[in-house]
Amino acid sequence: MSRTAETMTAPRSLRLGRDDKPVVFAAGFVLLILLVGTGYTLYTQGSAPLLQPQYLLQQLQVGSFLGIVAAGLMVVILLGHIDLSVPWTLTAAAMMATAVGGPWAIPAGIGVGLLVGIVNGLGVAYLRVPSMIFTLGMNAVMRGLMVAHTGGFAPQTAATDVMQYLAVARIGGVIPMALLVWLAVSVVIVAILTRTTLGRSIYAIGNRERAAYLSGIDTNRVILIAFALSGAAAGLAGVLLAGYSTKAYQGMGDAYLLPAIAAVVIGGTNILGGRGRYLGTLVGVILIVLLNSVLSIMQMPEAGRQIIYGCVIISMLLVYGRGDRVAA
Amino acid sequence: MSDTVLTPAAAEPQEKSRRWGAELSLRWRQHAGILGALALFIVLYLFYQLNHPRGFTGQILIQNANEVFALALVSMAQTVPVLMAGLDLSVGAVMTLVGCIASHLVDGSPAEIVLGIVACIAAGAACGFVNGCVVVYGRIQPIIATLATSAIYMGLALILRPTPGGKVHEDLSWAVTSDLREFAATFGLFDDGEAAWLQPFAWIPVPLVLLALIILLVWVPFTRSVTGRTVYAVGSSESAAYMSGLPINRAKLAAFTLAGLFAGLGGLFLALQTSSGNADIPQAGAYTLNSIAAVVIGGTSLLGGTGSAIGSMIGAMVLRTISFNFRIFDVAPLLQPLFEGLVLLAAVSLGGLKLLRLKNKLEVFR
Secondary structure, eight states: OHHHHHHHHSOGGGOOOTTHHHHHHHHHHHHHHHHHHHHHHHHHTSOOGGGOHHHHHHHHHHHHHHHHHHHHHHHHHHTTOOOTTHHHHHHHHHHHHHHHOGGGHHHHHHHHHHHHHHHHHIIIIISOOOHHHHHHHHHHHHHHHHHHHHTTSOOSOBOOHHHHHHHHOEETTTEEHHHHHHHHHHHHHHHHHHHSHHHHHHHHHHHOHHHHHHTTOOHHHHHHHHHHHHHHHHHHHHHHHHHHTSBOOTTTTTTTHHHHHHHHHHTTOOTTSSOOOHHHHHHHHHHHHHHHHHHHHTTOOHHHHHHHHHHHHHHHHHHHOOOOOOOO | OTTTSOOHHHHHHHHHHHHHHHHHHHHHHHHHHHHHHHHHHHHHHHHHHHHOTTOSOHHHHHHHHHHHHHHHHHHHHHHHHHHTTOOOTTHHHHHHHHHHHHHHHSOSSHHHHHHHHHHHHHHHHHHHHHHHHHHHTSOOOHHHHHHHHHHHHHHHHHHHOSSSBOOOOHHHHHHHTSBHHHHHHHTTOHHHHTOGGGGGGTTSBHHHHHHHHHIIIIIHHHHHSHHHHHHHHHHHOHHHHHHTTOOHHHHHHHHHHHHHHHHHHHHHHHHHHHTSBOOOHHHHHHHHHHHHHHHHHTTOOTTSSSOOHHHHHHHHHHHHHHHHHHHHTTOOTTTHHHHHHHHHHHHHHGGGGGGGGOSSGGGGOO
16 A cells, blocks of 8 residues: 555656666666775775776676676576576587687577577477476586587687677777677667567566467467577677687686576566566676676685675565565 | 165265275376386396496495485485475585585594584574575575575685585594494494394495485475475465465475475585585586486476475486496496486476376466
8 A cells, every 4th residue: 555655646757666676776786886896996006997987898898798698598587487508508609619610600609509599498398398407408418518529628729700809809999899799689689578579478478378378479489489599699608708718618608607697687587587677687797797896806705705696696686576475 | 766876885885996096096196206216216227237347236335325325315405495386506505515514523522523413414404594584584586595595605615615625533434434234333333233133234325224214204204294294285386375374484494494404414424425525616506406307307396396305315316327327338428418418308308298198288387
């Protein structure tokens, strides 16, 4: 009762919708991280690197790989599913891209991601295997394939010039190319989610698949496409990451799965599906990236990082990510 | 008339036998998952033993039991939240944390050792209880809440053991990782393990005995308690459980605490087995993910409501036996991860066959 009264008296422009709250709070937390980090550097070094545009752009460049992974993952999470195959899809895409080389390197990398995504989609949608376990299995299979392919060593092949250009180059020496790729992916995802029937179907399935099916949505096809998107995004991230480090290496994707899930969830997307905005995911990725960089400026040991990481996720969700009480 | 209408007395036996049949088929359906996993395990393990170059010996059995124990307990831990349609991504981290605690505490005089073991078990249960509090009072989805707490537990483990090391009591370590005879001999029980009545059982590996004890003393009583039944009820339909007045919050807290307890026991054993503590993040992640696989192979539904920790234990045995087979067949180590993944995918895809039996397409969605 009190909530409805409140929203009625509050001016329209100040009213925070259910989906706006996470975005606003996460953005506020990003500012808080910047403030704390700057305070720390001012105190210890007498400078404020965190507020320099150059530094921020560099952080965003590194963060764009995570951003692309999170963009794809968000589509799957909106369905109420999850894609745990990200780490080795990413690695496999990177390894295949460097192995193929030449003009076909990038299509090969993204193609590997797409293929893994399609297999995931077939298993989850048509075989009805829980996504948690099927994508886990696919992760193991991709890992096995890559270990067999490379003999367990870092492959000797190098990233092509185009891959390195996309990951490292800066337009006019300022804007990182990787950031633009992330932006392009973001535009595509936002367009799909808000402007197409596919996007509306994804939200519908996330809310109640049975109802979506009865309204005439081919739910299996939508799930398949969503997983394909997630796989392709992981593949693209792998291609870029290989370009960034000039080669592919074992386990390069391991550090991307959990932060990507955290970013999506901190951004207000419901882990059970059906609700969430892409803007939130964007802010969530920036939050994770800046948090990481401030912690490394502080030379925080791994133990402290892990603890802070966990506490941040829990406290953010306690503020706005709480579920409803059980009711009939 | 008198031919077609049966008297109540005459109808009863027929009714009874029909109910019996229904009961039997219900039981069969309830346990089909476990029995399937058990059959798979027996086939795989017999295949392993028959092809083992040294044949069946007690030593191999002990070694296998030791390798299975930690994963079996972590899988049993994972089962409890999964029964509630939740997921606990922190089981590997709790196992690692308790292992690191054990590497500090489980040494010294007998009293110190006992206290250390009690502290380890309490620490595991406390971790689980914290998970439960975040889920129940914080109302955060289990999967994401435990993702966050697992980072915290790993951080604590890293503080306790920045580098692998530590020490546990050697006699105890030896006693729990060998067979019953050695166990008795180490502690000077039953004429140093030579008592006549003990001989028929003397070959049984201690880890298997411990597993059986944990199931009989913890799991079985739990499933028969109101709290345990409520865990199943919440997994079937939370709102129905709520409407029936079942203690939902208590069940959730108990489920996560029990998960922490099981995972902690696994960590304690791992520390005893390796005589050290190691805050290994990839290893913790691997245990968590394998535990989910073991739960599914053991016939527990990720949607909640059906399954059992016993099934998950067998699932863990199946996973480990697959690796044993790789070892004796000289499968190139490089190909092992691939086969493991394929076996896992094949096993879970078999579940897709049940779609063929559905009469109503809507039953696909839950």
